Amino acid sequence: MEIDPSEILIRYNVKMEKSMTPDEAAAELYPTDEMIRPIAEAIYEGEEDDVIEGLDAAIAAGKDPIALIDDALMVGMGVVTQLYDEGVIFLPNVMMSADAMLDGIEYCKDKSGTTPETKGTIVVHVAEGDVHDIGKSIVAALLRANGYDVVDLGRDVPVDEVIAAVKEHNPLMVTGTALMTTTMYAFKAVNDKLLEAGIKIPFACGGGAVNQDFVTTYELGVYGEEAADAPKIADAILSGNKDIGKLREQFHHH
Ligand code: B12
Structure with a gap:
């Protein structure tokens, strides 16, 4: 038009x-x-x-x-x-x-300019079909600022590309951002394909369209409301809390 x-x-x-x-x-x-x-x-x-x-x-x-x-x-x-x-x-x-x-x-x-010693790798992406990448970029910046190596896959990332990156980089966790009620369903697909591949790492999800109820419908999902939650979730995993249930207890609203 x-x-x-x-x-x-x-x-x-x-x-x-x-x-x-x-x-x-x-x-x-x-x-x-x-x-x-x-x-x-x-x-x-x-x-x-x-x-x-x-x-x-x-x-x-x-x-x-x-x-x-x-x-x-x-x-x-x-x-x-x-x-x-x-x-x-x-x-x-x-x-x-x-x-x-x-x-x-x-x-x-x-x-x-601070390049602190890396605490671990995290794969970051925006859901397939979704171009809204401002939140994702904030998440990536805060993770880097907190000493994590970030593999930023960008926006509109095909599900299989997420799985391939996880296999390649063996990250501490994966993050997903979705701003549309249509695209957030790609998170379920990522979850299922990770489980199929025998990979059980936390999958922290956020973004305007996403809420806690949705994220708890798939096994690996941990909901984060604000970008600042991403490094907090990563720190929790690093200090030994790899259990999805316990992460949900710590980060979800009850
Ligand atoms: C900016 C914007 C755009 C920009 C995006 C630019 C860019 N590079 O991102 C442009 C103009 C390109 C755009 C396009 C479209 N948009 Co738009 N857009 C917005 C807008 C105004 C703001 C979104 C935003 O950036 N928010 C700020 C960021 C910082 O918020 P955030 O991503 O949620 O992230 C925060 C938290 O959620 C959290 N977070 C995010 N991810 C993660 C991950 C983890 C692990 C954690 C812990 C935290 C976390 O951290 C951030 C800060 O704390 C919203 C309206 C609104 N009020 O939200 C509509 C909106 C998202 N857009 C919408 C739509 C429909 C579209 C279009 C389809 C429009 C069209 N008809 O073409 C296209 C989409 C094309 C596509 N396939 O994706 C709808 C979605 C409706 C829905 N719920 O499904 C919205 C809600 C507008 C509306 N009310 O209708 N859009």
């Missing part, structure tokens, strides 16, 4: 007559911290260069690059997600913001 930008603008005018423009709505939501605000604003505007500039200034002022992923980039993306949910902005805006966000994550990862 051809999108004529002038028509979108006309629609905005009609829709916004009585209320705020999208920019004004966004301005209400930005954080007040003067280091963080420009980064959040640049995410909303989808301006990669300004995101990097803002991150640079914050890092120069002593902020931890990895902490900035949650404290600044996620905050900016939160503004975008909220306005999208409210119908104030549309998918093309979200796409540009997502790209700026991913560039920012890469930059923070580079800047963190």
Whole structure:
């Protein structure tokens, strides 16, 4: 479908007559911290260069690059997600913001420079058919920041590719991210094929569409609500808790 930008603008005018423009709505939501605000604003505007500039200034002022992923980039993306949910902005805006966000994550990862001794390998992926990879990239960044070697298979990863990677890398655990109620069923397929191959490692799953009830329907599933749960689950496995039931006890809400 051809999108004529002038028509979108006309629609905005009609829709916004009585209320705020999208920019004004966004301005209400930005954080007040003067280091963080420009980064959040640049995410909303989808301006990669300004995101990097803002991150640079914050890092120069002593902020931890990895902490900035949650404290600044996620905050900016939160503004975008909220306005999208409210119908104030549309998918093309979200796409540009997502790209700026991913560039920012890469930059923070580079800047963190800490390459701690590896605690073990983890295979990370986005479910087959699903291109939403922001959450997965945060999970990967936090795992790396916490000393794990991450094999990042990317997005829309065929089930068999996940199984092949697990066989090749013999990881501590696998993570899966799904943002759509249709694609999350690929996790069940991954679970079944792992079991078929005699591989019984924890399969930590999360992402917008996924919930605890769904994840408990397959044997290896451990649900993680936030990206920060991924390194916590990995640490628990590392300290000897390899039992899926016990991991669920520790990480699921009861
Ligand atoms: C950004 C976005 C996009 C971007 C994605 C860019 C990218 N590179 O990722 C673009 C514009 C490309 C896009 C496309 C589409 N999208 Co979209 N998109 C979104 C949006 C606005 C935000 C998603 C997001 O990034 N959230 C932020 C991240 C950080 O959250 P997250 O991934 O859940 O991760 C967090 C946690 O879940 C956790 N986590 C994630 N994984 C894991 C794993 C482990 C182990 C752990 C512990 C934790 C964890 O960590 C993160 C932070 O704590 C949502 C709406 C919404 N409100 O969620 C729709 C949404 C996900 N999209 C949707 C749809 C339908 C689509 C399209 C089909 C639209 C279309 N008609 O073309 C296509 C999908 C194409 C495809 N095959 O995948 C629907 C899905 C509906 C459903 N439930 O099935 C949503 C919900 C919008 C809606 N309300 O309808 N989208």
